[in-house]
Amino acid sequence: MPIIEVSNLEKSYGSLWALKGISFQMKEGEIFGLIGPNGAGKSTTLKILATLMPQDRGRVEVAGYDIIREAPKVRKLISYLPEEAGAYRNLTGREYLRFVAELYANATGKDEKEMFELGIELAGLGTRLDDKVFTYSKGMTRKLLLARTLMVVPKLAILDEPTSGLDVMNAYEIRERIKEFSRERGVSVLVSSHNMLEVEFLCDRVAIIHRGIIVEAGTPGELKEKYNAENLEEVFVRASRRVSYG
Amino acid sequence: MGELWIMFRKDLMDILRDRRLLTAVVLPLILIPLLFGIIGSSNHSTSVSVRVIDNDNGEYSRTLVAFLQKNGIEVNESSPVTLIIPAGFSKAIESSTSPELIIQVDLSNPLDFKTVRSAEVVKGLVLRFGSGVLPSLKSKFKIEVGGSVLNVEPSRYISSLLRGPLAVPLVLFVVAIYASQAVAASVAMEKESRTLETLLTLPISRRSIILGKIFSSIAFSVLVLASLAVSFGVFTRLSPYSRNSGSLFVSLAPLLFFSVGTFLLFILMLLTSLLVSLFTLDVRSALSIAGLVEVVYLIPVIVLFSGAGLSGPWGILVKTDPGYTPVQAFLSAVAGDYFMALGALVYLVLWNAMVLKLAVWVFDSGVLMTKRIDAGHLRWLVRIKM
Numbered sequence: 008m009p010i011i012e013v014s015n016l017e018k019s020y021g022s023l024w025a026l027k028g029i030s031f032q033m034k035e036g037e038i039f040g041l042i043g044p045n046g047a048g049k050s051t052t053l054k055i056l057a058t059l060m061p062q063d064r065g066r067v068e069v070a071g072y073d074i075i076r077e078a079p080k081v082r083k084l085i086s087y088l089p090e091e092a093g094a095y096r097n098l099t100g101r102e103y104l105r106f107v108a109e110l111y112a113n114a115t116g117k118d119e120k121e122m123f124e125l126g127i128e129l130a131g132l133g134t135r136l137d138d139k140v141f142t143y144s145k146g147m148t149r150k151l152l153l154a155r156t157l158m159v160v161p162k163l164a165i166l167d168e169p170t171s172g173l174d175v176m177n178a179y180e181i182r183e184r185i186k187e188f189s190r191e192r193g194v195s196v197l198v199s200s201h202n203m204l205e206v207e208f209l210c211d212r213v214a215i216i217h218r219g220i221i222v223e224a225g226t227p228g229e230l231k232e233k234y235n236a237e238n239l240e241e242v243f244v245r246a247s248r249r250v251s252y253g
Numbered sequence: 254m255g256e257l258w259i260m261f262r263k264d265l266m267d268i269l270r271d272r273r274l275l276t277a278v279v280l281p282l283i284l285i286p287l288l289f290g291i292i293g294s295s296n297h298s299t300s301v302s303v304r305v306i307d308n309d310n311g312e313y314s315r316t317l318v319a320f321l322q323k324n325g326i327e328v329n330e331s332s333p334v335t336l337i338i339p340a341g342f343s344k345a346i347e348s349s350t351s352p353e354l355i356i357q358v359d360l361s362n363p364l365d366f367k368t369v370r371s372a373e374v375v376k377g378l379v380l381r382f383g384s385g386v387l388p389s390l391k392s393k394f395k396i397e398v399g400g401s402v403l404n405v406e407p408s409r410y411i412s413s414l415l416r417g418p419l420a421v422p423l424v425l426f427v428v429a430i431y432a433s434q435a436v437a438a439s440v441a442m443e444k445e446s447r448t449l450e451t452l453l454t455l456p457i458s459r460r461s462i463i464l465g466k467i468f469s470s471i472a473f474s475v476l477v478l479a480s481l482a483v484s485f486g487v488f489t490r491l492s493p494y495s496r497n498s499g500s501l502f503v504s505l506a507p508l509l510f511f512s513v514g515t516f517l518l519f520i521l522m523l524l525t526s527l528l529v530s531l532f533t534l535d536v537r538s539a540l541s542i543a544g545l546v547e548v549v550y551l552i553p554v555i556v557l558f559s560g561a562g563l564s565g566p567w568g569i570l571v572k573t574d575p576g577y578t579p580v581q582a583f584l585s586a587v588a589g590d591y592f593m594a595l596g597a598l599v600y601l602v603l604w605n606a607m608v609l610k611l612a613v614w615v616f617d618s619g620v621l622m623t624k625r626i627d628a629g630h631l632r633w634l635v636r637i638k639m
Contacts, residue, residue: 054450057454058453058454059450059453059454060618061617061618078617079456079458082454082455082456082457083456085454086454087450087451087454088451089447089450089451091447092447092448092450092451093446093447093448094446094448095263095267095442095446095448096442096446097266097267097270097271097442098263098266098267098270102263102266106259106263107455109259110256110259110260110455110456110457111455111456113255113256113259113456114256114456114457115456139270140446152451155451
């Protein structure tokens, strides 16, 4: 059974159609990338999958559960990292991780201590975990949030632009962590990015989304071969042009 | 450990550590004196009548009555305010001793502030008359309500009520003001630090999120109230007006209706503050919006305390405001109309249910992701609070 099944998904903001009927499937344990420029509809897709907002039309299932009718069940299986997320500024990093571990332990019956200790390890912030979050740099906050997302070992991790706004070192470290974690724990990861090289490094399969439509999908190798391109960036440009100019 | 407890603990910790919430502490210190300032300044806004019992029938008693009439006081036999001029009043003035007048006030119910206000106007004019004739002229007050007699000045009546039978609703109301600020700030802090999106995808029910914020805000407010109570206690000990001047007896049933009504209004204020603050972008906007919510629910209280009449379209509007409902429940219970009193409480329960349902719908519908209230133009409210 696929971990995600999306069919004919449509969503509008007033008169603007952000998604115009997209469909895709994601297999369990894979890292799937949604790539596209800003405003393509990536974040909207991820928000719908994370049960933050309902779609206008179409069907979305996570692990066989309908995301509208069975949202509470879906929330036990997923863990979401928004693009511009923050943590509670008045709590310490440690308190924040404990809060999330307690909630998941309460809802899913997983071992709270185990999740908490994994969070500490994934964050890699050492003694700074005992400082309040408002003293953290952007990179440190992002590491804490990624640790929070992954420590609960979800069936599906949804990561919206996980390395957005980070310097090269921090971005590299986070990408490594995501890939390693997914391989070790078998966690399915849906990642969105407009950084094609990042997606090429991370993902088993990708879907290129442009103006609310999926214009291509496949493994990075397949797509590069199909478009006779050296990297995903070239694939994206050629696939988008094909849609724009027919 | 339940999800509500986890949420409550996190929210309380977050609120208690936020320095910006000090504005919420400052608000009642400004709002309450402002309320009483409005009451004080509305002395001359009501038409005043007085019943005169002139046991003296001398030159000065007639001059006093004429003075009152000249200043717009209507002498009316059915007025609830009675001025009793004792025999020998004129002689006492002529011999420069200290004559004493009695102003007797018969209240239709404990919240008949219109009559209290009339008595205060009469007292002011009597003292003005005295300053022109005999500065040592004194007036003594007797306020009668529901079989109790209070020997307090009208200006002290409200505080004697609040120290006595209305203490519980008052405490609830003060807590509500603090708590609605705290809950608005708590929601806004989620938005400001961009944690709300994540929170809404965690495995916790919307109801627990809402109630966790409500309960932690109440806990915060109780802490603030405790510190206020200590300072207020010290103030009243030092105050020259803290002497005992009789106590007002109000039967249990109306008080119970009033307290339950105030509690329901309290929850409604919190839910409304939470709901509107969901759409604000930062803590300051949220505090401004919560301030507006408080004002909306405070309007009936301000109108009532000012002694203004509640007739015409304006009266209907005030009476439909949920802020008036505890008063309606109380007055109906005082008049023995328990069916009406219960109806008033049901009205508040329905308001609470509607706002809670709306808040849960807002969380579920996704409008939080797309709709915003720009409360920038309401910043003046925050400045006033500061």
